[in-house]
Amino acid sequence: MELSEIGEFGFIRRVSRGCLIRPEGVERAIGDDAAAFVVPPEELTLVTTDLLVERVHFLRKATTPFNLGHKAMAVNLSDIAAMGGTPREAFVSTAIPAGCPVEYLDELYDGMKSLAARHGVNILGGDTTGSAADLILNVTVIGHVRRDEILYRSGAKPGDAVCVTGPVGDSRAGLHFVLEGAEGLDAGMQKLFEAHILPQPHLEEGRFLAATGAATAALDVSDGLSSDLMHIVEESGVGIRVEAERIPISAELHEFCGRLGKDPIRFALSGGEDYVLAVTVKAGRIDEVSQRFAARFGRPLYRVGTVTGSGRLELLAPDGRIEAVGPTGWDHFGAHDL
């Protein structure tokens, strides 16, 4: 069906179904000049926004609309997770090129609504318009967090443990199948593909870590573990030493890299779009927090290194060498030539 058959307002009515899944506190959802809602008293409001542009961030042919919608929502929820917050309201702007069928857009919104609903997030508004060329998606997510639990990038102290909440590098390996085609995409490799296509925001992990009071800094791994840890180095005014052998590499990534003659550590450090959290934890609390994390989530809180006073990001390589990283990331590790 063409969008012109139902018009802008018909389309908005159509996609609005299933957007308001937590009506408490919502005074106005889609349909007025602005949405209106109450926020939890005494808490800080968190806001993040991400723009996805066709031919820059995705290819319409290479992903399903459901998965595209999922990812557009996931990357924003992941930012709220990285602050230790709870996401509550989302706003979706879509610029739609001519000829994009309504059924495609239905699935796109289903992907967003499905992930939003799973985390108790309303879609309360947005903007819908035409586009001369590319499909454009902008999602804004509003969340909340107690002031004494918020996790910034700036709180790391020398001696803190540096941890990640899941394996890194899988997403970059999954991207291989997007760019190069599905050859070799067997059941084992499917997990890598899904890590790239259907990333799961670590919201419960972020809330858990924030509530411990032991986490000192956090962010989500979107640009690649090395680039992202550089943000903690810069914002906290510290150094970080990562031990290569401690970086969690999935069995599937080992398998993938074995087949293609690639280095899994490079994928882990420079890949990006993992959407796990990198977090620093007070040294005196790391054992207890790790045990509770493992009991709660059924997998380890992976300790990958230590906060130092060096002012640099360093990698302790498996052969004992220490490599320093420049401000542009792990370029000497061949970040752009995985």
Next chain:
Amino acid sequence: MELSEIGEFGFIRRVSRGCLIRPEGVERAIGDDAAAFVVPPEELTLVTTDLLVERVHFLRKATTPFNLGHKAMAVNLSDIAAMGGTPREAFVSTAIPAGCPVEYLDELYDGMKSLAARHGVNILGGDTTGSAADLILNVTVIGHVRRDEILYRSGAKPGDAVCVTGPVGDSRAGLHFVLEGAEGLDAGMQKLFEAHILPQPHLEEGRFLAATGAATAALDVSDGLSSDLMHIVEESGVGIRVEAERIPISAELHEFCGRLGKDPIRFALSGGEDYVLAVTVKAGRIDEVSQRFAARFGRPLYRVGTVTGSGRLELLAPDGRIEAVGPTGWDHFGAHDL
């Protein structure tokens, strides 16, 4: 200068200057996973978002980057005005095509920052990315309003006066000079051009009307007075009768329509992008509110009609005929053939 010379983070640092103009209550601005701030206790949070797409909403050649930035911010502030609210924080997503010079983007952000600062609004974050074809701008604005002062589209009651806070139709006439070129754009016509290019959100007017307690419904005139009043008809479950002769038409619009043999009432009803407010006011308060409005703003609160129980939007034409309007707007008035 090319964007590649300073990189994404260099660009963010560059445009961040002048974004935080009201630091009270802001815990984190640009530079973390999300912005973090306190909201006024006891007030409702308002959120609106608008997407501007090159070749759909604007032509890069036909406006200056400063004016484009101004308009992207203005249309969002206008939505907050229509709720009776005070805007406080803005978030800007930009997708930038290759070859778009940094100086162009500086001016674009200056246009946003200038209008935001004039209304005490911080720019607290956003997203910056590439674009394969068009320049894309998405602005999200967050504001606040007391629960007992918020203005919805749904509160109008039969007998209420229907008013607008400024002349309508000027913006559509100004669009003529964008589409057809600057021929005839003399000093008088410049006001029409500016009404289109540099719309001023009626934030103080919205706050004033909300605080009176006499306003029952409001929205901003963006699609055209007739289409927008239809929203009040539908959301409030009322009718509205507009008296054509009471619609405020500027001297410049009369002059413009005289020159081109056009009907100014059609421009006023169907033009759109005026960004004045349309508001319904309790009959028993309209005289007092109008007097105070005029004293405060130095121009009338223009009463253009009355809320009825008809369930229809009607126009009382100058010749005494009453014309009814269908759900698609004033099509029989030739909305698409101004």
